[in-house]
Amino acid sequence: MTSANRTAVRVGVCGVLGAGNLGNDGSLEALLGYLRAEHPEAAVDALCSGPEVVTARYGIPATRLHWNRGEYRTASRAGAIAAKGLGKLVDAFRVAAWVRRHDVVIVPGTGVLETTLPLRAWGFPYSMFLLCVAGRLFGTKVALVGVGGDAIGHRPTRALVRWSARLAAYRSYRDAVSRDAVRAMGVDTARDEVYSDLVFSLPTPQAGVPEGPQGPVCVGVMAYYGSNDDRARAEEINRRYLDGMSRFVRALVEDGRPVRLLIGDELDMPAVDAVLDAVDSPLVTASEASSLADLMKETAAADAVVAARYHNLICALKVGTPALAVSYSAKSDALMAQMGLGAYCHPAREVDADRLLEQFRALEQRSAELRRTLTERNQVVARRLEDQFTALTAALFPTTDHTHALREAP
Template sequence: MTSAGGSPVRVGVFGLLGSGNLGNDGSLEAVLGYLRAEHPEAVVDALCGGPEVVTARYGIPATRLHWYRGEYRTASRAGAIAGKGLGKLVDAFRTAAWVRRHDVVIVPGMGVLEATLPLRPWGFPYALFLLCASGRLSGSRVALVGVGAARIANPSTRALVRWSARLAAYRSYRDVPSRDAMRAMGVDTARDEVHPDLAFALPAPPAGQPPVAPGRVCVGVMDFHGGDDDRDRGEEIHRRYLEGTTRFVRALVEDGRPVRLLTGDACDAPVVAAILDAVDSPLVTAAEAASLADLMKETAAADAVVATRYHNLVCALRSGTPTLSLSYAAKSDALMAEMGLGAYCHPAREVDADRLLEQFRSLEKRSAELRETLTERNRAAAQRLDRHFTALTAALFPATGRTRAPAPARNQDHARAQGHTRQETP
């Protein structure tokens, strides 16, 4: 793939990648698989939160997203406050210089246009605005690909997110509520498309594997404190979530069910530790997943899954396992409805262990039927994502004239994509 001048097209990927969130890294892996299959000559590098991890895991050069290393630590001393302030100025120049070196910059999935978890406007929203503004000024095409969005109450955060979306050259969303939210915040979405989450492009575990432990239930937990508007009552929300989830796990153990605890971010470890300590049973174990592929293997080996984090749900549904969502945002409800399990959502802010058990037992009674439904919905999701990648090529790489490979070939290439996308010379 070459640019108009005959040189290889330079593609950047941007986001909180390599920072411990498996969902974010799974979205990156899906995009790298697409680039490997459809545009193998692209020169790819990243501006991201965890450059060392991204380089080691995916084999592409990576630069730290923020100049100030303490960006995500609370600043209480004058020196730290001054460092953060200076970092914002330096990052404006660093981001602009990095964007100018690329023909295309892709923001792969992630909830970059939402504030469903606590978020400060001058953190990632500011970084995203710098990216999109730099792209508009330099002529580099910035693409927000399969991203999540939600209505934002904070005026500063809302303004930064709105302008980021307006300045991007291409936008697509992972669900209809995301597109609706951006329209409600004043963005013209008439040409924006909706496709399944990028993680549905990742290979699913082979079907028909023997169960690791008969009757196993995977329970995906989260260090949940509510959303950006819940800061004043975050600790109370967390306490109720932890108590309800722990009661549910204890009830499963009392029924003799093996329980496998899953996470999706490094920050979830204290929740796992609290449940293990409270239940104190050999039937409860914790997985050490390093990728979405690991999570899919865990969920594929379970009879059922109950999960909070969005990409825990994606992995369970992608693996075809009946799943119940502890929903903390509209994106979870939309995903479950899209996959035919809309009746199996339970509010994460108000976990009622007794009611959750009732829903879980109903889910298990319909297990065979729901597995058939998930097989059909996964097939449809794969077809829609194939069309998404076709549209992405037409929008971002119109000069290449490449013809896309059929979906099966793309999936085979994707399995080899990790670490094989052509690198930028440092």
Template sequence: MTSAGRTPVRVGVFGLLGSGNLGNDGSLEAVLGYLRAAHPEAVVDALCGGPEVVAARYGIPATRLHWYRGEYRTASRAGAIAGKGLGKLVDVFRTAAWVRKHDVVIVPGMGVLEATLPLRPWGFPYALFLLCATGRLSGTRVALVGVGAAPIGNRATRTLVRWSARLAAYRSYRDSPSRDAMRAMGVDTSRDEVHPDLAFALPTPPSPERSASPPAVGREGSPEQAGTPIPPSGAPGPVCVGVMAFHGGDDDRARAEEIHRRYLDGTTRFVRTLVEEGRPVRLLTGDECDAPVVAAILDAVDSPLVTAAEATSLADLMKETAAADTVVATRYHNLICALKAGTPTLALSYAAKSDALMAQMGLAAYCHPAREVDADRLLEQFRALERRSAELRQTLAEKNLTAARQLERHFTALTAALFPATDHAHAMQEAP
């Protein structure tokens, strides 16, 4: 019971959290920050992909999302296929039992209503449908908060996503194309709002002080001083290049290797040119699966000017990008970290969400297609970006202030929609 004699509200968080994707975990961190500030009485736990990581890092109890541990591995043997099939049935009862224990379940951000990367319908889309359906049946409010959506070609995936959205008690989106995509799928979005990505609610790192000489850098590890190497005054500045194990989207499976080879070759050529010009380059990732791309670029360029960051959170990525002169990045949350840090950024864009984000932040002209990386054209755009660096830093500072105000309104609306009793109680306590 709370000090006022009320039973504390029980809140669950749901998603592929703690599974190695820094953007997903950053969205969770932002929602936990909101809950701890606005609803400190709430009892929070998670149903997620990496329960051990979530419990250790965020201090909340966590349960594994899928009964079958090999859910996201390709099943070729009869035993694995049978295990996956049985898991689908077991997860119906596991999900229902977990949902019923809560007053509210929040799906924090993430691209849960899109298939811009390869996705099987009976993986996460099925899990999300189970969540929303059991929430509706049990009376638990399920909220899709600041999520991403996109048109989906696969019929089964599209059906599961559409019904998940329809069954949710609350929906908000991280950009207008997401809301438009759900409207096109037949979801009534008339009451759904659009706000900046939840990661914009995370703390911004302090602006770095430029050092008189660069720290020692190495091929594998971090420099002696955390963050991107800073060259001597007057020397070319450091560049962060965020890479990704990019193989196209869900509809590109037949061309996946060709797309990946073109992306890797173009990005490698770009990095090599920067190094030949004396620019320190810091390679960033956003998911554990990106490591082979980093290794391939390090092998191909083979220069002490190229180092790899060992970021384990969006806060780490923001520190890296804040210390850079310029950022070129592929993953959506690499872009957010750079933009939030106020660093001029060029997007290797693989989906409409990246284009929408860059437009929102005043950098619409600085997008390059990740499916067809042309190193020469990319260098032209990069140099044009750097010529406007001072102007764009001012633009980003203004846009970040606007995003912060919009997210404050988002969290206020979330409280009104999901916690009406506690919202009323807080108002009574604050009244003179």
């Protein structure tokens, strides 16, 4: 074994990764790009939901996050419920053992401090709590890097998220809304920084040439059932959302516009099928994108994008395509304001097809101006992410050349 191998920093990456969410996997890809460029000597592996996918796609060893393979299936029988309970106990030991083998553990991006979509306390919030507790016990630096947060109404979930944030050795956020939400939960964020979403650091494909007012439109649809506090009304919310989006797509088709339906998670496919069935037009097709790189190529070729999924919007904005957010949380509104498109947000909870079409037409009228704005804003975002990676190196990979020591979060 060489000296370099003996001293290689052992870096673990943890999250809901390899499970079909393109944004989550894009955050992992962005982090791995940074590690391979700036810390090629680091030995990297993952603790995640889809270890087989992560290993095949990104070439790093990966361990299953949950011992119970039925973790994400609804348990109704006594045996399944017992298996879930046992799994939580087993996971406490498994996570601790995994954390102990590392010098640094990083949770890359994603909304790990929010519940803007339905989320059980004993799912990833519990896993993240175990991760941060183990980090403190074994002296492993746990970093929440470029993460998203929001107000959490469910008390057990809020408690787990609050303690995870407090125990982390490093925290940074993708927007000020997230930092403010974490502060409101009782975490001292005085030394925490706001940068931009990690996905903005991914390579940008060549932007397409706008085809004019009758060019293609990308419309992102999602499995939207409201927030974590809306479980009692989830089906009603979903029906209204799909009805509004179908009416909007039908209006585009009546104007002769080709429409490409995008997703951000495998869970969104039923929503795509519902819109296809409701509109029933050869002008409407479904994208087969399986990565954020694919989504960026789709959005680069479009005249405009209308989407709900946060990382669908990022893909459009990153390639400079004007976008309209069908917003389900404050993070989308904050992103659009940051990129100079704050006027083009529409609530996912109350989709009004006529009003959405009016906003869309106003967006297209300013297309050339907004494309110039996006070019300028992307340059600012790129500089902020360079600052993020510089700060991360100083905090987690200190050398004799660094003057910044890792700060311990209170």
